[in-house]
Amino acid sequence: MVKPLSRFAVVGMGILGKRHANAQVNNPKAELVAVCDLFESQMTEFIAAHPEVKLYTDHKKMFAENQIDIAIVCTQDPYHKEPILSAIESGVKYIICEKPLVTNMKDAREIQEAADRAGTTILVAFSLRMQRCDRAFRQLAAGGYLGKPLHGDVDCDDCIYVPKHLWGKKSAEWAKASSPVYFLFSHAIDYVTFYLAPAKVKKVYAVGKQEGMGSYCDYCETILTFDDGTVVRMKCDWTRKIPTLTENTINFTYTDAGVIYHRQPPIGRPMIRFDFEEEYKMNRAFDFLCKEKYVARKIVDMNAYCKYAIEMLAEENNEAYAASSVYMLDYLNHDGFKGMEECICKLDGGIYQVEVVDAINKSMETDLPVYL
Numbered sequence: 001m002v003k004p005l006s007r008f009a010v011v012g013m014g015i016l017g018k019r020h021a022n023a024q025v026n027n028p029k030a031e032l033v034a035v036c037d038l039f040e041s042q043m044t045e046f047i048a049a050h051p052e053v054k055l056y057t058d059h060k061k062m063f064a065e066n067q068i069d070i071a072i073v074c075t076q077d078p079y080h081k082e083p084i085l086s087a088i089e090s091g092v093k094y095i096i097c098e099k100p101l102v103t104n105m106k107d108a109r110e111i112q113e114a115a116d117r118a119g120t121t122i123l124v125a126f127s128l129r130m131q132r133c134d135r136a137f138r139q140l141a142a143g144g145y146l147g148k149p150l151h152g153d154v155d156c157d158d159c160i161y162v163p164k165h166l167w168g169k170k171s172a173e174w175a176k177a178s179s180p181v182y183f184l185f186s187h188a189i190d191y192v193t194f195y196l197a198p199a200k201v202k203k204v205y206a207v208g209k210q211e212g213m214g215s216y217c218d219y220c221e222t223i224l225t226f227d228d229g230t231v232v233r234m235k236c237d238w239t240r241k242i243p244t245l246t247e248n249t250i251n252f253t254y255t256d257a258g259v260i261y262h263r264q265p266p267i268g269r270p271m272i273r274f275d276f277e278e279e280y281k282m283n284r285a286f287d288f289l290c291k292e293k294y295v296a297r298k299i300v301d302m303n304a305y306c307k308y309a310i311e312m313l314a315e316e317n318n319e320a321y322a323a324s325s326v327y328m329l330d331y332l333n334h335d336g337f338k339g340m341e342e343c344i345c346k347l348d349g350g351i352y353q354v355e356v357v358d359a360i361n362k363s364m365e366t367d368l369p370v371y372l
Contacts, residue, residue: 004333005094005329005332005333006030006031007030007031007033007066007067007068007069008024008030008031008068008072009033009034009035009036009063009068009072010034010036010071010074011062011071011072011073011074011075011083012037012073012074012075012076012079012083013035013036013042013046014037014042014167015166016098017037017042017074020072020074020096020323021053023323023326024072024323024325024326024329025050027326027329029329029333029335030326030329032050032053033053033054033066033067033068034053034055034056034062034066034068035055035056036056036058036059037057040055054066059082059083059086060090063087064090068087068090068092069092069093070094070095070096070325070332071087071094071095071096072095072098072125073087073095073096073097073098074098076174076178077178078177078182080098080100080102080107081102081107081110081111084097084114084122085110085114087120088114088115088120092120093118093120095120095121095122095123096122096124096325096328097122097125097350098125099127099186099187099190099345100124100182100186100350100353100354100357101122101347101350103178103182103357105351108351108354108355111347112347112351115347121332122346123328123331123332123344123345123346123347124345124346124349124353125324125328125345126186126190126194126345126350127323128187128263129190129194129345130324130343131318132314132317133261133263133270133271133272133314134194135340136294136317137195137259137261137272138194138195139288139292140274140285140289141195141196141254142197145256145281145284145288146255146256146257146274146285147254147255147256147257148228148254149195149199149228149230149253149254150230150253151231151233151252151253152230152231152232152233152250152251152252153232153251154192154232154234154235154249155234155235155249156184156185156187156188156236156248157184157235157236157237157238157240157242157246157247157248158180158183158184158238158245159238159241159242160238160239160240160241161245162183162238162245163213163214163218163238175213175214176213176214176215177215178215179214179216179217179218179220180214180217180218180219180236180237180238181361183238184236185222185236185357185360186353186357188234189201189224189356189357190349191250192224192232192234193352193353194342196226196228196230196232197342199226199227199228199230200226200227200352200372201224201225201226201356201372202225202227202371203224203225203369203371203372204222204360204363204372205222205223205363205368205369205370206221206222206223207220207221207364207367208221208364211239213238214238218238218239219235219236219239220235220237220364221233221235222234222235222363224356244266246264247265248262248264249263249265256276256277256281257274257276257285258274258275259272259273259274260272260275261273263314269313269314270315271312271314272314273312274309274310275306275308275309276306276310277306277307277308278308279307279308282298282309282310283298285310286310289310295312295313295316295317296310296312297312298310299311327340327343327344328344331344356372359372
C-alpha cells in the first residue's frame with residue numbers, strides 16, 4: 001500500500017502562507033514540517049504557537065534538510081519561480097502554488113520544462129472554483145440546463161486600501177511589482193474559463209490606466225472572445241474608494257437562462273441566481289441541484305419579466321472554510337474527492353491563465369487585439 005502524502009512545507013508566510021500553514025497544522029491528515037520566509041518576524045507568532053514546526057529564512061536549505069512531500073509556495077506574485085524551481089531541484093514531487101503561477105510566459109515555460117524533466121506535479125491554488133456556488137454554476141452550464149452561453153460581464157475590484165496598506169510597510173513595493181491584472185484578473189480568468197470549459201479564449205482586447213501604484217496599470221477593462229463565440233467583458237480596479245475590501249459581481253446570459261452571481265457584493269449577502277423564462281426549465285435545473293445536495297430555493301414572481309428563478313445563498317452552501325491546500329491534499333491522495341476533480345487547477349491550467357494575462361498586457365501596450 002502506498003503511504004499517503006502528508007509532509008508539508010510552506011514558503012512565504014504572508015497572509016495566504018499563514019492561512020495554508022494554519023490549515024495544515026490543524027489537518028489530521030497532514031504534518032507541517034517547516035515554514036520559510038525571508039523575514040523571520042513574519043513567522044514569530046506562528047512558531048510560538050507551533051514550536052514543533054521548523055523555521056527557515058532560506059528555502060533551499062529547508063528543502064535540503066527535510067523530507068517534504070508537498071511544498072506550498074505563497075511568496076508575492078512575481079517571486080514564485082525561484083522557490084518552485086528550488087523545490088523541484090530538491091526532489092519535491094508535489095507543489096501547490098498560490099495564484100497566479102507566475103507573471104510572464106518565460107517563467108511559466110521554465111517551470112513547465114523543469115517539472116516535466118523531474119516528473120513533478122504542480123497544482124495552482126485557484127480556490128474560488130472550489131466554492132459550491134461556482135461548482136453549481138459549472139455543473140448547470142456543462143449539463144445544458146442553462147442553454148448555450150452568449151455573453152458575460154465581470155467586475156472584480158479592490159478597495160484602494162489593498163495596494164496602499166494590505167501588506168503593511170511592504171505594500172508600495174508589492175504594488176509596484178504587481179497590478180490588478182495579475183492580482184485580480186488571475187482569479188477572474190480562471191473562474192470564467194471554468195464556467196465556459198471546454199471553450200478557450202481566442203482573442204483579447206484591453207485598455208488600462210495607470211494611477212501611480214501598479215507596475216503598469218491600476219485599472220483595466222478587457223473583452224475576451226472565446227472560440228465558441230461567447231464574449232465576456234471583464235474589469236479590474238484597485239483604486240476604488242469603497243467600504244468593503246473587495247467587490248466581485250458576475251453576470252452571464254445563456255439562451256435559456258440568465259445568471260447573476262454576487263460573489264462579494266457591496267451590500268447584501270453573497271448569492272447566485274438563475275433566471276428563466278419557462279417554468280419547466282427552472283424545475284429541471286432545480287431538481288438537478290437538489291439531487292446534488294445543494295441548498296436552493298425556487299422563486300416565482302408573476303409580475304417579473306422573467307418569472308421563474310432559482311436562488312442559492314453562499315452561506316447556506318459553502319462548507320466550513322478550508323484553505324485550498326486541504327482539498328488538494330485529498331485530491332493527491334485520492335481521499336474523498338469524488339466529484340471535485342475538475343475544481344483542481346493543474347499546471348497546464350495555470351499556464352493558460354498566464355497566457356491570457358500576457359495577451360491582456362500586450363493588448364494594453366499596443367492598443368491592438370491579441371490572438372491566442
